[in-house]
Amino acid sequence: MKSVQQAPGLYYEAVAPPAEPSPLRSDIAGFVGRTRRGPVGQPVRVTGWREYLILFGGLTAKADTPFALKGYFENGGDVAHVIRLMGSLPTPGEIAAATWNLTKPATNKPAWPGWDPSQGKFTDGAFEIVASSPGAWANGLRVKAQYRWHGASGNPEVDLTVRAADEPVEHLIGLDPKKIVEQVAVKSALIRIRIAPVDPAITGPAITGPAAGDGPHLLYWDDIVLGSGKDSTPSGADYLAGLDRLADEAEVALVAMPDLIRDVGADNAIAIQQQAVVQAELLHDRLVLVDLPDSDPASTEVAKWADKFRPSKIDVNLRAAVAYYPWLSVQDPFGGINRPLRALPPSGHVAGLISRYDRERGAHYTPANATLDGAIDVTAGYALSERAALNELGVNVLRCAPGRGIQVWGGRTLHKDPRGDDNRFLYIAHRRLIHRLIRGIRQVAEPLVFENNDAVLWLLLTRAVTTILSEAYTAGGLKGARPEQAFRVRCDATTNPEEERDLGRVLCEIDLAPAVPMEFITLRVALSASGTLDVFEK
DSSP states (O other), X not given: OOOOOOSSSOOOOOOOOOOOOOTTOOOEEEEEEOOSSSOBSSOEEEOSHHHHHHHHOSOOTTOSHHHHHHHHHHTTOOOEEEEEOOSSOOOGGGSOEEEEETTOOOTTSOOOTBOOTTTTTOSSSEEEEEESSOSGGGTTOEEEEEEESSOTTSSOEEEEEEEXXXXXXXXXXXXXXXXXXXXXXXXXXXXXXXXXOOOGGGOOOOOBOOOTTSOOOEEEOOOEEOBOXXXXXXXXXXXXXXXXXXXXXXXXXXXXXXXXXXXXXXXHHXXXXXXXXXXXXXXXXXXXXXXXXXXXXXXXXXXXXXXXXXXXXXXXXGGGEEEEESOEEEEOTTSTTTOOEEEEOTHHHHHHHHHHXXXXXXXTSOOOSEEESSOOEESOXXXXXXXXXXXXXXXXXXXXXXXXXXXXXXXXXXXXXXXXXXXXXOBHHHHHHHHHXXXXXXXXXXXXXXXXXXXXXXXXXXHHXXXXXXXXXXXXXXXXXXXXXXXEEEOSTTTSOHHHHHTTEEEEEEEEOBSXXXXXEEEEEEEETTSOEEEEEO
């Protein structure tokens, strides 16, 4: 029973734990790019800006991805998967580190004769203190160590104070000398401790340990300063590898690469962005937020970029790609008085807006005519005729409207039918509705793989898919006075002739009408005897 909290004091209340990862969610973004620190090359699930600060550090002048993630969470993003990129992985000698020689306490502090690390309950005579992750961020990091013969627990204890530039100070109090390696790994976000050989040349003079009961007996060492950490710029291959890792994260529904253009150049970025779109097309469940170069914001230059991005000789379906332009101006704490603002690709901020609208209104709602938070201005403005031209190119304009802030003014994908008469894949809302439905269909259909391919299986699949579509219809994502006008599900002997069953496949055809405009899109769901689930679109 909940207590009545009337008297002053500290109260505790049980709350539900955070939601578990779910492939049904369509509001979660995946970011691939550079960060201040953190694990390299592996996706990390982050719930909020505070957790991001703990795992990857704060902003850095060297990268746009941290600024983009801050904008993502400021605009309503709830969860993100982050893959930190570096160039070639650093060797052990390129990770910031320093040696802590226990046999050589500080000479300007009180000590006692006969000091021996083993008598002080240390397992080794020297440790190597290394940064928790590679990069130049840890160069100059300082560790102050203090030893107490009789700590608060009555046993020997070690206190470490860790200071790094632009990081909160860490106070690691009451560490057990025998378990210091394991305890630091759990308690510190900045450092790790490894056993290191003792260099006899730097061993201090022999001193004697105190007798029991003689007091706290403090022992100090000179500050341990880390160095030799290095940063490196990711290559195109690093980004492609990061995209491959991100493809394995079923939760990811939005993909952003804010540092891509700065790292590999505008021309090379196009090929990588196209590869990300191809990957999204194969997965059928995510949208790629494509950043344009900011070198020349003229509408004619944007048109030239669009021509490069969708060349007729390359078969790239762009219904899973969306572009927003121009770049944003955000506050830059590293710019000083002369350069207080930083130009930033808009993908992170817009991804946060899409994420929030998804949770509040549904995946079928167009993320447009909405205000972006965390930005001061846009880097370019366009007249009405120019906005119309960019809209026809599939580039969604960001505008600064007096009294309304920075607005997203468009909801189109980059898909463009050469004939100009096929608008099935033109709108972001339709694309994301399809992605949400495919996620739901996978969830209910995959457990049916390996069932007998007969009328019972067809009925189970039809019932499960109908439930998903009914939810979308009730939420307003499908158009029609009645559900049967909004969608149809066919899974029977007609869609599954004998030759299909002999191949071990089950085909389920789904017709659905997105709310606006009234256009039918057909999905085909195929279950195979090999245990795979495929979704095709007509």
